[in-house]
Amino acid sequence: MCGIVGLFLKDKALEPKLGALLSEMLITMTDRGPDSAGIAIYGPSAKGSGKITVQSADPESDFKGLGAALSKKVGTDVSVDVRATHAVISLAAAKLDAARDALQELRPGVTVMGRGESVEIYKEVGLPKDVAERFGIGKMGGTHGIGHTRMATESAVTTFGAHPFSTGPDQCLVHNGSLSNHNNLRRELVKAGLRFETENDTEVAAAYLSHKLAEGQNLGAALESGLSDLDGFYTFVVGTKSGFGVLRDPIACKPAVMAETDEYVAFGSEYRALVGLPGIESARVWEPEPATVYFWEH
Amino acid sequence: MPSFDLSKVPLRDLNQALHDVSAGANETDFEVLNPRGAHAVAVGIDKPVRVDVKGNCGYYCAGMNAEATVTVHGSVGPGVAENMMSGTVVVKGDASQYAGATGHGGLLVIEGNASSRCGISMKGIDIVVKGNIGHMSAFMAQAGNLVVLGDAGDALGDSCYEARFFVRGKVESLGADCVKKKMKPKHLELLADLLKRAGITDVKPEEFTRYGSARQLYNFNIDNVDAY
Numbered sequence: 001m002c003g004i005v006g007l008f009l010k011d012k013a014l015e016p017k018l019g020a021l022l023s024e025m026l027i028t029m030t031d032r033g034p035d036s037a038g039i040a041i042y043g044p045s046a047k048g049s050g051k052i053t054v055q056s057a058d059p060e061s062d063f064k065g066l067g068a069a070l071s072k073k074v075g076t077d078v079s080v081d082v083r084a085t086h087a088v089i090s091l092a093a094a095k096l097d098a099a100r101d102a103l104q105e106l107r108p109g110v111t112v113m114g115r116g117e118s119v120e121i122y123k124e125v126g127l128p129k130d131v132a133e134r135f136g137i138g139k140m141g142g143t144h145g146i147g148h149t150r151m152a153t154e155s156a157v158t159t160f161g162a163h164p165f166s167t168g169p170d171q172c173l174v175h176n177g178s179l180s181n182h183n184n185l186r187r188e189l190v191k192a193g194l195r196f197e198t199e200n201d202t203e204v205a206a207a208y209l210s211h212k213l214a215e216g217q218n219l220g221a222a223l224e225s226g227l228s229d230l231d232g233f234y235t236f237v238v239g240t241k242s243g244f245g246v247l248r249d250p251i252a253c254k255p256a257v258m259a260e261t262d263e264y265v266a267f268g269s270e271y272r273a274l275v276g277l278p279g280i281e282s283a284r285v286w287e288p289e290p291a292t293v294y295f296w297e298h
Numbered sequence: 299m300p301s302f303d304l305s306k307v308p309l310r311d312l313n314q315a316l317h318d319v320s321a322g323a324n325e326t327d328f329e330v331l332n333p334r335g336a337h338a339v340a341v342g343i344d345k346p347v348r349v350d351v352k353g354n355c356g357y358y359c360a361g362m363n364a365e366a367t368v369t370v371h372g373s374v375g376p377g378v379a380e381n382m383m384s385g386t387v388v389v390k391g392d393a394s395q396y397a398g399a400t401g402h403g404g405l406l407v408i409e410g411n412a413s414s415r416c417g418i419s420m421k422g423i424d425i426v427v428k429g430n431i432g433h434m435s436a437f438m439a440q441a442g443n444l445v446v447l448g449d450a451g452d453a454l455g456d457s458c459y460e461a462r463f464f465v466r467g468k469v470e471s472l473g474a475d476c477v478k479k480k481m482k483p484k485h486l487e488l489l490a491d492l493l494k495r496a497g498i499t500d501v502k503p504e505e506f507t508r509y510g511s512a513r514q515l516y517n518f519n520i521d522n523v524d525a526y
Contacts, residue, residue, distance in 0.1 A: 290433065
């Protein structure tokens with residue numbers, strides 16, 4: 001089943017509340033999927049600086065001295081903010097790729113959850129409430145974010161099978177549904193040079209979009225292409241550094257509700273997810289059409 | 299009038315109170331506040347009560363209704379009035395997927411738009427939608443009437459049996475075995491009555507086009523009707 005949510009703020013005054021609003025939306029969707037939960041938050045970013053969110057099953061030893069080791073290896077200032085099993089590594093944006101390669105060498109047990117200038121991704125096995133509390137999501141600010149609570153269908157219940165999936169800088173995707181051609185598509189994308197961390201069908205959709213973006217398409221066009229290349233059931237909510245998109249397959253049996261006010265655009269698998277948002281009573285609320293790309297950008 | 303504020307009392311209390319109404323009871327008007335998208339609001343009623351729901355509901359609102367009149371002053375999620383037997387359900391806002399699915403009787407009025415699969419497998423229910431309906435509506439519809447004042451999406455009436463569809467706007471495409479049909483005086487009369495029952499006075503039956511089964515896909519033979 002899965003529950004997905006998304007919130008794209010237009011009003012800067014709401015930005016300090018992004019984490020609180022988004023986690024509340026996701027907690028409401030808990031009964032759509034109790035297996036794992038995850039949230040991607042697009043937070044404030046300083047010009048020229050980048051972030052890598054990493055996860056470790058052994059955070060105590062993996063994150064100890066990581067900043068100094070990484071700093072030495074890539075030759076730039078590095079700061080590491082540890083949050084339970086995750087850590088956000090901040091460094092010069094130009095050094096992101098070098099740092100990612102260095103991480104593999106320095107800490108083979110560490111997995112990259114996402115990277116970019118503003119995105120931070122937190123995901124674990126467990127209920128949204130526990131995941132949000134563990135990482136302190138409620139206190140985080142930002143411009144937009146997406147979340148997912150998972151009922152596993154196509155792959156194992158592990159931290160890495162949790163959404164959001166991030167396969168490109170500042171890109172991430174959450175999915176309600178299942179894809180039927182993900183194995184073929186994964187083979188093609190691997191041939192094209194993309195790297196996969198899991199056997200999950202959703203990671204293929206994320207990587208597909210990254211590939212299209214890397215080829216020069218904008219997100220709108222990439223989502224349009226997805227309509228003909230991705231086979232299966234899906235409602236996707238995607239985030240980019242400055243944008244927020246929604247796409248449903250042509251059959252559209254996976255539920256979706258959207259709301260828009262002057263302050264925000266919000267997405268939920270059900271209307272229940274939206275009831276805590278300010279001004280929802282007077283918002284324009286509608287069900288996104290099948291095979292139709294919806295996209296907002298700052 | 300009994301009032302149930304769902305932000306204060308459990309939904310089960312509401313549905314139980316509705317099920318507990320005895321035949322000939324005096325207290326027949328109910329009010330429901332703050333549904334906040336809750337699922338299964340006012341389901342399984344089988345007495346002629348009146349329920350006013352003030353707000354938006356989630357899945358399966360007023361499902362399996364018999365005899366009751368349920369009015370939702372807001373929008374509803376998937377499966378409103380699913381498998382309704384009789385009575386009336388009115389949605390002042392929009393309805394999500396499969397509104398009125400498998401309904402055997404009664405009247406469902408949606409004043410906004412209904413999305414995909416509206417009236418799927420309907421078996422005698424009458425559905426009137428003031429706005430548009432989505433794709434795959436009335437798929438395998440067996441009996442009853444679907445009236446749409448706006449437009450219909452792709453594949454209207456795919457594999458339908460004996461249900462009738464009246465659409466005032468354009469139809470994106472017709473499903474397998476669904477064809478445009480001639481509007482006869484008896485259909486105009488039927489439609490006029492449906493519009494009247496749905497409280498619609500500013501629209502004429504002549505503005506609609508009738509669609510229904512070409513009867514090529516199933517072995518329908520009127521001479522054998524007694525055999526079923």
